Amino acid sequence: xxxxxxxxSEGELVVKNYDIIVVGASTAxxxxxxxxxxxxxxxxxxxxxxxxxxxxxxxxxxxxxDEMEQYGLPEVKEGDGICEFIFTDQDMLSAYSNYPKPAxxxxxxxxxxxxxxxxxxxxxxxxxxILYNTAFDGLVYDENGKICGVTYVKDGxxxxxxxxxxxxxxxxxxxxxRSLPDNYGVEKFELTPDDILYVTxxxxxxxxxxxxxxxxxxxxxxxxxxxxxxxxxxxxxxGACFGFDYVEKCFAQFSKNAKLxxxxxxxIEKGRTPYHRAPYSFVADGFIAMGDAACIxxxxxxxxxxxxxxxxxxxxxxxxxxxxxxAYPTREALxxxxxxxNNTQGKEFASLMALLTGIVxxxxxxxxxxxxxxxxxxxxxxxxMGKELNVSAGDILKIAVYVIAGIVTGHIKIxxxxxxxxxxxxxxxxxxxxxxxxxxxxxxxxxxxxAENLWKTTGKLSDWKPEL
Numbered sequence: 001x002x003x004x005x006x007x008x009s010e011g012e013l014v015v016k017n018y019d020i021i022v023v024g025a026s027t028a029x030x031x032x033x034x035x036x037x038x039x040x041x042x043x044x045x046x047x048x049x050x051x052x053x054x055x056x057x058x059x060x061x062x063x064x065x066d067e068m069e070q071y072g073l074p075e076v077k078e079g080d081g082i083c084e085f086i087f088t089d090q091d092m093l094s095a096y097s098n099y100p101k102p103a104x105x106x107x108x109x110x111x112x113x114x115x116x117x118x119x120x121x122x123x124x125x126x127x128x129x130i131l132y133n134t135a136f137d138g139l140v141y142d143e144n145g146k147i148c149g150v151t152y153v154k155d156g157x158x159x160x161x162x163x164x165x166x167x168x169x170x171x172x173x174x175x176x177x178r179s180l181p182d183n184y185g186v187e188k189f190e191l192t193p194d195d196i197l198y199v200t201x202x203x204x205x206x207x208x209x210x211x212x213x214x215x216x217x218x219x220x221x222x223x224x225x226x227x228x229x230x231x232x233x234x235x236x237x238x239g240a241c242f243g244f245d246y247v248e249k250c251f252a253q254f255s256k257n258a259k260l261x262x263x264x265x266x267x268i269e270k271g272r273t274p275y276h277r278a279p280y281s282f283v284a285d286g287f288i289a290m291g292d293a294a295c296i297x298x299x300x301x302x303x304x305x306x307x308x309x310x311x312x313x314x315x316x317x318x319x320x321x322x323x324x325x326x327a328y329p330t331r332e333a334l335x336x337x338x339x340x341x342n343n344t345q346g347k348e349f350a351s352l353m354a355l356l357t358g359i360v361x362x363x364x365x366x367x368x369x370x371x372x373x374x375x376x377x378x379x380x381x382x383x384x385m386g387k388e389l390n391v392s393a394g395d396i397l398k399i400a401v402y403v404i405a406g407i408v409t410g411h412i413k414i415x416x417x418x419x420x421x422x423x424x425x426x427x428x429x430x431x432x433x434x435x436x437x438x439x440x441x442x443x444x445x446x447x448x449x450x451a452e453n454l455w456k457t458t459g460k461l462s463d464w465k466p467e468l
Contacts, residue, residue, distance in 0.1 A: 358423015
């Protein structure tokens with residue numbers, strides 16, 4: 001901790017000490033601030049935005065109801081001014097909007113800004129302090145080079161505060177993680193347009209007067225969806241790497257092939273979500289990265305609001321023990337966060353990202369054929385996406401029969417099948433490797449070297465850019 005009312009090495013006045021400083025006050029930051037405050041730690045949460053403008057990218061966003069209940073998030077009800085709708089029915093459709101595969105899951109649709117404010121207040125009720133209009137400026141280190149505080153700027157004044165742990169929940173910019181010294185223990189990579197899904201939402205009304213939508217449809221071939229909305233009949237969404245101009249090219253192909261109902265667009269919103277593997281380690285001395293700052297999003301849909309909660313709950317349990325009785329949370333004391341996460345959701349997300357990187361590389365024609373015959377894009381696989389998948393010998397035989405028939409009849413190209421098979425193989429290899437994540441920092445360098453080789457072989461979703 002820093003000495004109060006002293007001038008630090010950068011010339012800033014040290015005004016206060018906290019146990020934990022959380023940078024970023026959206027869902028990830030609010031959840032962690034709440035849970036650590038409940039444990040009795042003093043918590044300060046900073047956000048560069050004002051309370052009135054926090055999390056402004058989308059009006060409406062979706063959260064899984066089961067996850068909200070699992071992690072004890074603030075409850076909402078339809079008609080309360082925050083929650084607009086709840087739905088369960090969801091289908092995955094082929095490239096030409098045929099052969100629906102049910103993938104039911106209860107989803108809560110809410111006004112995002114309003115729910116983030118609710119989560120801020122939820123954290124504050126547990127004792128967390130919140131500073132809005134406050135920009136992270138830098139980290140402060142002790143004489144041994146370990147993090148012991150942060151500097152921030154508010155109302156044009158630079159202020160220094162001490163702490164034992166800094167949590168980076170700052171989103172895609174990852175302002176804390178990327179400011180770490182080289183070799184501090186956590187990767188500092190910056191996301192490029194190839195590592196981000198650019199998302200466009202069209203709030204639409206249907207021309208035939210069918211009214212508000214109460215179910216969702218998803219087109220894997222275009223990373224597009226038509227879902228319930230607020231203030232319009234539906235939300236028509238699409239995501240792609242490379243930037244918003246390329247998203248519009250994808251949308252043009254989607255609109256042409258998917259036989260969408262006639263509609264008028266009431267408004268358009270744009271946002272971004274990470275699509276990159278997570279850092280190999282989330283922790284270092286006095287530091288942890290979470291949320292979008294750690295690239296924790298669901299590979300099959302890009303959703304990150306609840307995706308990060310698995311890591312955060314682990315971090316609550318481990319960090320609270322590491323910081324008991326005033327102890328400083330060293331890299332070694334926090335290490336089991338890495339181990340526990342990478343052996344569970346971490347391996348599942350890595351596996352799914354590798355699988356999708358391979359199986360998306362095919363034409364709408366091939367997609368239609370595979371959907372029709374319930375092969376690869378089957379009810380079993382799509383309905384259980386994101387969960388551990390058990391493929392039987394009968395499943396494999398069926399895949400082989402229809403793949404061979406598809407090649408013979410010209411519905412599928414051999415190169416497309418090779419990509420799909422490669423995705424399946426790479427997925428399995430990454431699952432096995434993440435299960436072997438070391439229990440201590442010993443052996444981590446060797447594990448990373450092998451992980452780098454596997455990810456290099458797997459490639460990225462953005463390595464394939466079809467001509468449109």
